[in-house]
Amino acid sequence: xxxxxxxxxxxxxxxxxxxxxxxxxxxxxxxxxxxxxxxxxxxxxxxxxxxxxxxxxxxxxxxxxxxxxxxxxxxxxxxxxx
Numbered sequence: 001x002x003x004x005x006x007x008x009x010x011x012x013x014x015x016x017x018x019x020x021x022x023x024x025x026x027x028x029x030x031x032x033x034x035x036x037x038x039x040x041x042x043x044x045x046x047x048x049x050x051x052x053x054x055x056x057x058x059x060x061x062x063x064x065x066x067x068x069x070x071x072x073x074x075x076x077x078x079x080x081x082x
Contacts, residue, residue, distance in 0.1 A: 004029060004051065004080060011050030017043070020066045020073065024080070031076040032066045038074040047076060055081050 005022045008031060012019050020032035033043060040061035048056050059078040066073040 007050045008047065011046050015042075015046060017046075020071075027080045027082075029078055029080050032064075033074045033076070034066065034071060035074060036063060036072045040074070040076075043074065043076050047078070051080065057081050 004024050008022055009019060012033075016035075017038055018034040020034055022032070023030040031043075031047065043061060044056070044059055047059070057079040059076060061074060061076050063072060064075045065071065066075070
């Protein structure tokens with residue numbers, strides 16, 4: 001587990017949102033939230049608080065299938081700037 005993954009899991013631990021498998025590929029981060037229709041502003045705020053607002057660049061929020069299954073969830077993707 002990367003430091004980014006661990007920081008995000010800690011930040012989401014006490015929220016109403018459940019995370020899928022966080023993917024980190026170089027500086028691209030994909031955070032799947034298992035709840036469909038999750039509040040994009042709340043998700044961004046949790047992520048920015050966990051990693052720092054300056055570290056989260058070009059965040060996008062989309063509704064997608066998660067894990068290639070029938071689960072529909074909300075996915076936050078962004079570039080991480082250390």
